[in-house]
Structures are given as C-alpha cells and as structure tokens.
Amino acid sequence: MKAVITVLGKDTVGILAKVSAVCADNDVNVIEVTQSVMQDMFAMIMLVDIKSSKLPFNELSNKFDIAGNEMGVKIHVMHEDIFNSMHKI
C-alpha cells in the first residue's frame, strides 16, 4: 500500500532529514520526493510504500504529527487512492 506524505509550512533546516528518518525508523520505503520552496513556504510531497511498516497506519500518522509539531510544519499522511480517485477518471 502506498501513501502520500505532504509537508507544508515554514522552511527550516532538516525537514527532509527528519521526515526521512521517521520513514527509515519504521521501515517505510521512500519511492519519490518532490519539494519546492516559495518565498519562505516549504512544500514537500513524498510517495512512500508502507506495506512493510512496523506500525499500523494510525500510529505511523501520529509519529509524523509529532515530528511535524517539533518542526512547526503540518504533515499529512494519506492513502494515495484518495488523490487518484478525486483527480483521475
């Protein structure tokens, strides 16, 4: 199962490192990353494979929430099907 991790917020040092670390700690494989910084706003989108994740979805999502709060950014973890359903026919 694939999920999309979205990080939105003010750019600070180490966002990519921290999010990747949470992924690595929990056996979540990063497939693709895109990121952009517009003025101070940081937007990063990661496609990850969570089929081998150590944690169930809810707990994994909580880990990212905590990491996001520490960095002052908002992190969403959502199943990729929601985007496929809404934006593709």
Added chain:
Amino acid sequence: MIETKDILETINMIENEHLDVRTVTMGISLLDCIDSDIDKACDKIYDKICRYAKDLVKTAENISSEYGIPIINKRIAVTPIAMLASVCQTQKITKFAKTLDKAANELGVDFIGGYSALVEKGFASGDYALIESIPEALSITDKVCSSVNIGSTKAGINMDAVKMMGKIVKESAVLTADRQCIGAAKLVVFCNAVQDNPFMAGAFHGVGEADCVINVGVSGPGVVRAALSKATDCDITGVADLVKKTAFKITRMGQLVAREASKRLSVPFGIVDLSLAPTPAVGDSVAYILEEMGLEVCGCHGTTAALALLNDAVKKGGVMASSHVGGLSGAFIPVSEDAGMINAAKSGALDITKLEAMTAVCSVGLDMIVVPGDITPETISAIIADEAAIGMVNTKTTAVRIIPAIGLKAGDELNFGGLLGYGPVMPVRYGDPTKFVTRGGRIPAPLQALKN
C-alpha cells in the same frame, strides 16, 4: 506520480474548505425481527443491529484516518418501525424507540433513523399507533429520528395524515420545550420519501432494500464556494461547469469511502448521496454559494434560479463519479444548519415563502426552520400540504422539518448547538387554513402519475 497541484488541492479542500464525508449510514432490515410479542421483537432488533453494526464506527474511523478524510457521522437506518408495530398487540410501542436508542448508544453511532411510517395512501395496521407515539418516542430518546411519508406522485396526498402530522410536530416540540424543542428537529414529514437516504432525520431502510447495505452522504458546499470565488469573470455556463467539476471530485471521494467501507464491513454498497449538505461553520454554506454567483443576499430575487442551476450541476457532476447515485442527491437548504441562510433569515431577506419556492428546485424541502411557538397545528398541517403538493406535482422528494419554538416569537432565536445549528424564529403567513386541512380525505394523484 500524482501531480503536486492535485495533492495540494485535496489537502486545501479538507483543511480550509470543510470537505468531508457527512455520513456513513448502514441500512439494516428488521423484517426478520417481527414478532407479535413486543419484548421478543425488541430483543431481536437490539441483537441484530448490534451484530451487524458492531464494527461500523471503528471501520469508519480507520478509513477516515487512512485517507485523511473527516467522516463526521456514523448512522444507522432501519425498516420503518410501523411495519413491526403492526403485528404487536400493544399500544406501548415507544419500547421500539427505546430499543433503537439503546443500540445506538451501545454502538456509538450518532443517529438511528426509521421510527417511521409510510402512509401516503392510507393507514395500515400499526401506522396510526406509531405516528401517535412519535412525540413521546422523540422526547424519551436522544438518537432516534422519525419520519412519516404522507404523499407521493403515484398516490396523491393523504390529508388525514397531513392533519395528524400538524398536531404531532407541535406535540414533539412541546414535549421537548425544555431542550430547545429538539423533538421536532428529529422529525421529518415527507412527500415522495426515498428508501436509501443516508441523511437524518429522514433516513429509513426501505422494504425493497437488501438485508444490510452501506450508503454514504457527502458534503462540500465550502469547496464549491471556494471554486466559484476564483472564477469571478466567467458567465453562467462557466459557473455551471465549475460546479460540475467540483461536484465530481467531492462525489469521487464519497464513492471511495463507500466502496472501502462496504469492502471492510463485508456489506453491499448501496448508493452515494451526492447532496451538498451545509453545516453552521462559516464557509460551509449553500447560501454563500448562491451569493458567490452574484446575489447580494440569499433570498433576493434570482435565488431560485441560482439554486436550480446549482442543484442541477451538482447532480450532473456527481452522477459520473459514482457507480450508484441515490438518496436525496441535490442541494440542501436547511436554515439553522447554514450560516448564510441564518444571516439571510435574520436580515429579513429570506422568508418562508421564498424558501418554499426554493424547494421546488432543490433536493428536499422546508428544513430546520424555526417558527413561532404559538403556531397552530392546522397551520403546520397546511405548510406540510403546500410542500407535499410541490413534491407530488414535480415528482421529487419534498419534506417539512419545522420547529415550533415553544415560548418564543418571531425575531427570537433558538440554538440547538452542534450540526443542527441555530436559527431565528421566522414568521409564518397570516390566515387560517383550518377548514381546508381538517376536511380529511386524499388529494388525488396528479396526471404526472399516469406514466404507464
């Protein structure tokens, strides 16, 4: 890879524009719980509901968390209880309501609908007793919702039932006068009721339905309004196209949730109801969509046309997004549940007659309208008859859910809290319809019924 702009658009819709799934509703047939002993019938009802819906809340919460979509309510709809009451040799049928409430509390669902009777052509055994028991049933329960179908295009309008329902609506408010007259907010009177409606207070599980089914109701007025706010210079055709595209996306999300819930609960998928259901949250308003189209205030001349466009475009966009569309499917215009409607009603721009006109082109009817507490049962019956006539002639569902605010007069305010919102007490029209509504009998079915 999914496009970045699409991902950000979805997240923005959920975070800032109130996109949500309003309800995942499990429909459960109680036909196999019928018993002449009401105690045995209630035991069977409780067991069956608890067995079928034991994982409903948990499953909906898991889906909500995995997909990042808020699912606001989890609900249950059951077979109209009048059908079960018909075989019981007792008048104390409020026991059914208590049983439904107990099951709802045990399961943690938000509402349970189906304390209902279908009497569009006449009263069958059980119907009369059930209707008479509605005010008490709603006053002694928290989560039970009730509905009565008093007319249809095929059958005409049962004026005996219309007369009765005026009294029942008033009594429901009187018995719950100490709780913002909440009884009347849990009771809806229908013409052309649908059998697979996931929305309350009118949800029940029709007799033509499967044993158990999952229906999903979406929401999303805030998303439609936000889309329109970015399109300031397009013509009306452009507005309709934009609504269609947005409705498509919203409904696809509902379809995904419905499919997933159906799979995880091993229950057949019924329908997605693609209604635009507002909430009192600022921004999540159908009235604001109409205003975004160019009306100064909802209720001014032009409102009916704007609503007709909106209702039609929502259906056209939604219907391609789901394999089965059903329920009420259109735009809802509940007054107390919609911040824009509340403002328009307070300012006097929106009155009950304009709302009545609007119900001819939108999905339901006079919904969550607070009226003065001294309204007579006959006037309530006449409001129901007017609304049912619109439904009957236009072959559409119409409904009346009005709340007589006991002790309050026009201009005061009644606050329900939560999703039910708050609303100003709106004056009704002058004149006494008593003789008309107490004649009884049936309004014959219109020519539109003769389609064979």
